[in-house]
Amino acid sequence: MKAVVMERFGPPEVLEYREVPTPQPGPGEVLIRVHAVTVNRTLDLAVRRDGDNRGVTLPLVLGTDPSGVIESVGEGVGRVALGDHVAVAGSVRCGACKQCLDGHEEDCAKPGHIGVHRWGGYAEYVVVPERNAVRLPKDLPFPDASVIVRHAPTAWNLLENKAQLRAGESVLIMGASGALGSMGVQIARVLGAQVIAGAGSEAGCALARELGAEHAINYRAEPLDEAVMRYTRGRGVDVVFENISDPELWPRAFASLAPSGRLVTAGAHGGGIVPLDCRRLYHRRLKIIGGAGATQANVERALTAAVEGKVRAVIDRIMPLERAAEAHHIVGRREVLGKVVLTPAA
Numbered sequence: 001m002k003a004v005v006m007e008r009f010g011p012p013e014v015l016e017y018r019e020v021p022t023p024q025p026g027p028g029e030v031l032i033r034v035h036a037v038t039v040n041r042t043l044d045l046a047v048r049r050d051g052d053n054r055g056v057t058l059p060l061v062l063g064t065d066p067s068g069v070i071e072s073v074g075e076g077v078g079r080v081a082l083g084d085h086v087a088v089a090g091s092v093r094c095g096a097c098k099q100c101l102d103g104h105e106e107d108c109a110k111p112g113h114i115g116v117h118r119w120g121g122y123a124e125y126v127v128v129p130e131r132n133a134v135r136l137p138k139d140l141p142f143p144d145a146s147v148i149v150r151h152a153p154t155a156w157n158l159l160e161n162k163a164q165l166r167a168g169e170s171v172l173i174m175g176a177s178g179a180l181g182s183m184g185v186q187i188a189r190v191l192g193a194q195v196i197a198g199a200g201s202e203a204g205c206a207l208a209r210e211l212g213a214e215h216a217i218n219y220r221a222e223p224l225d226e227a228v229m230r231y232t233r234g235r236g237v238d239v240v241f242e243n244i245s246d247p248e249l250w251p252r253a254f255a256s257l258a259p260s261g262r263l264v265t266a267g268a269h270g271g272g273i274v275p276l277d278c279r280r281l282y283h284r285r286l287k288i289i290g291g292a293g294a295t296q297a298n299v300e301r302a303l304t305a306a307v308e309g310k311v312r313a314v315i316d317r318i319m320p321l322e323r324a325a326e327a328h329h330i331v332g333r334r335e336v337l338g339k340v341v342l343t344p345a346a
Helices: 041-050 142-162 181-189 202-211 224-233 249-254 277-283 298-308 321-332
Strands: 003-005 015-019 029-038 069-073 085-088 125-129 134-135 170-173 196-198 215-218 237-242 255-266 289-290 316-320 339-343
Touching: 029 085, 029 142, 041 321, 069 142, 085 142, 134 298, 142 181, 142 255, 142 298, 142 316, 142 339, 170 181, 170 249, 181 196, 181 237, 181 298, 196 202, 196 255, 202 215, 215 224, 224 249, 237 249, 249 255, 249 316, 255 316, 316 321, 321 339
Parallel strands: 170 196, 170 237, 196 215, 237 255, 255 289, 316 339
Antiparallel strands: 003 015, 029 069, 029 125, 029 339, 069 085, 085 134
16 A cells, blocks of 8 residues: 655655555454545644654654545454444543543543554555544545544533533634634534634634634734623633643633633643743632543534534645645645645545
């Protein structure tokens, strides 16, 4: 099969499109013919650059969220079958820690990732554990499925489970023109919240309004917290959905919270180290909640919402797999709204 292999860390040019042996599924595994896989800043670009302190073993094939058709199955597989359309949930749970044994796999103490700790979907075929294969509705396009299964369940988990966002509350969605943020805007609307979107460009703001945000703020052009207070008549928002962790933007996002507000976060491509106003934290009884991952219920709700037309994938462009290095350059320069998708299928 053809795959994009990296033998060393470095710039996008370390990604080499070449022939490698087609993998075969072992017990409890399935072989998927890949039709789509997305390009992610964290799990792809950061891992390619220097490993991102994730214990990567080289050579590696990136790609945490492929989708496609099951071509063969290993011994003991029974939940999915040949010909099924599936997307891959990229987190690999250990299955042995207390959290996994208690049924809280999203909080696994030793999580791994497809495309980071084992070969991923930048290839014509990929082998994954059966439990990571999410059966798809047949009429959901593969590029959309990869984006939705990758980001919508996480956004649902953050907003509903972690922040406990309720109908009628207000929420500020940061990075609203990105893949996770655009899902956050749509899911917050599904949950009945009043949505204020924050994006780094006028085009991003326009997209957020198209997705259902009542107000959109270009936080590169005006002070974010001042605009939020203007839209909320000085109260602030009940929830901030933060997925950037930029040291300049974080304080203004945090300052946008109303008393007893909650900030949920899963993302750090803006740097990850941010200042925190602890006086404001305790005087206004605020909460900061970190939490990546999702539950199976989040995945099912996301797919149902997609089929019903309540949630859609925001895709900037679809590129052939052999242009993976070029795609990394494009994403690295932040020239996109939504997601870049690679497809190895003819």
